[in-house]
Ligand code: Y12
């Protein structure tokens with residue numbers, strides 16, 4: 106924040122006040138890290154520590170070109186996730202960010218298949234069937250209880266991120282043969298990266 110103060114003899118001095126808004130990029134853990142199998146715990150305190158963590162998750166997700174991130178992906182075993190679904194022009198607007206804490210699915214309708222990717226399984230995309238529409242109850246960062254109705258990509262993203270809260274990855278939903286194929290290809294990619 107900047108403000109300009111009038112001084113004697115009509116000279117001006119500019120003061121710069123820096124507010125502490127710096128965020129931190131967090132390392133994203135990747136498969137086969139065993140931490141990704143953790144069943145995360147409910148959030149009990151909706152305090153500034155949580156708010157800073159959510160801000161850091163947002164920066165981490167955006168800087169990695171993600172549209173969703175669960176807390177366990179940055180090694181924090183709490184039931185919190187963030188989403189920012191791109192608009193029709195592909196922009197991820199701040200107004201579309203959802204911070205979802207202690208979510209519970211209340212109701213579902215229909216099924217659909219979508220090719221999913223995950224920042225913790227980089228470079229792999231697989232068709233996964235999930236509910237098309239859902240009603241979700243959750244808390245926001247202030248601990249206020251909220252409800253939302255989601256369909257299509259938002260519904261898919263919520264279910265993908267909620268799986269993380271229960272220690273589950275989208276590749277855990279593959280058939281035996283597709284999983285085998287994935288493991289073979291992933292091992293090859295990991296070897297090449299070494
Ligand atoms: C539909 C399906 C799945 C979700 C969960 C959220 N998934 C992501 O945000 C995935 C992001 C992602 C980003 C990648 O990086 C780039 O595109 C540069 C990526 O590719 C690599 O890591 C090589 C893979 C996944 C929401 C909605």
Ligand code: CO
Nearest residue numbers: 222223224225
């Ligand atoms: Co994921």
